[in-house]
Amino acid sequence: MALNYIWVGFFLIAFVVALFKLIFLGDTEIFSKIMQAVFNRAELGFTLSLGLTGVLALWMGILKIGEKGGLIDTLSRWVSPLFTKLFPGIPTGHPSIGKMVMNLSANMLGLDNAATPLGLEAMKELQEVNKTKDIASDAQIMFLVLNTSGMTLIPVSVLALRATAGSTNPTDVFIPILIATFVSTMVGLIATALIQKINLLQRTIILYLGSATLLIVGLVFYLQSLSPEDMQLFSTLLTNILLFSIIISFIVVGVFKKINIYDAFVEGAKDGFKVAVYIIPYLIAMLVAIGVFTASGAMDYVINGLEYLVALTGADTSFVEGLPTALMKPLSGGGARGLMVESWGVDGVNVDSFVGKLTSIFQGSTETTFYVLAVYFGSVKIKNIRYAATAGLIADFAGIIAAILVAYFFFG
Secondary structure, three states, X not given: OHHHHHHHHHHHHHHHHHHHHHHHOOOOOHHHHHHHHHHHHHHHHHHHHHHHHHHHHHHXXXXXXXXXXXXXXHHXXXXXXXXXXXXXXXXXXXXXXXXXXXXXXXXXXXXXXXXXXXXXHHHHHHHHOOOOXXXXXXXXXXXXXXXXXXXXXXXXXXXXXXXXXXXXXXXXXXXXXXXXHHHHHHHHHHHHHHHHOOOOOOHHHHHHHHHHHHHHHHHHHHHHOOOHHHHHHXXXXXXXXXXXXXXXXXXXXXXXXXXXXXXXXXXXXXXXXXXXXXXXXXXXXXXXXXXXXXXXXXXXHHHHHHHHHHHHOOOXXXXXXXXXXXXXOOOOXXXXXXXXXXXXXXXXXXXXXXXXXXXXXXXXXXXXXXXXXXXXXXXXXXXXXXXXXXXXXXXXXXXXXXXXXXXXXXXX
């Protein structure tokens, strides 16, 4: 429903702004510009979707090899001790623990098709131990906040869209996204733990979270010691080594587990193809609506207003043009994706600009909070979500701030 209001809102606001320009400013070309934007964005949406098909098929095929090779189960075993501490209200050995771990592990690997069913199953298991069935339990809220914080190790769709748009180095946002999404997840976890009065100073929690934090902080400090040119070179080299290492490790695990690697890849690639085809109408719909909104001049008013407010603080305003993507993401993943692509320009000319990279980091480092809350809580008929939205938005806000900072750090 929220997406419907957003979509209609883009058209209605664009129409009002266009009428204002025609009547009061004498802009007789405004409606011609809008209709041209409609056709251009529809063509762009289809073109991007075609390019997205190949890259998604490739990555979903590789990830399916890892899934069948048992990597999700391995990740589950690694982090299970941490989860027993973060969900103290869940009985030891309860099946919800395993399904939550598998859901978040699938999310981190970019296996959305596997993650959603596992997440819904986890919510059902958590509902069984929920004493008040129509009110969200602490465990359910913690689980949803970890979901909405968007921790992702492989931002497949963002990298695929950047490649399709003609980026000279589509993977250069990989490490910035990893840092920003880590900050978002940590802030969301800490905020929820404080509300639930979970002691984060337990040995197991410190070991897991402290190790991850030290790794990220160490990476940032090392990069800070490099010149801008060396930082870019190291970041690009590390990113591509990591991504190729993931591919090789998945294949090696598949060989070790004696699975049919070729069949597994084809199965995953088919899923990737289906996802790409499924995205086409949604991407075209949002790009057309945003194109109309932009061509009418309404987007300029929004950006200029935000830029004016930021300028009052004396801060640099280079990031403001990317803020619409960040503000849209908690409401609609499709809308944010459309705004991200819009920031790249119709022919992708700005995909490697500062704003183009910033919107890519925004898209990859936060999650569609309200959509996730609606789907997961709705699946178990929860009516009172308590502080879940607040904690999720705190994580989103942290992710936005982190994305801006790392964008300046790497590309500013």
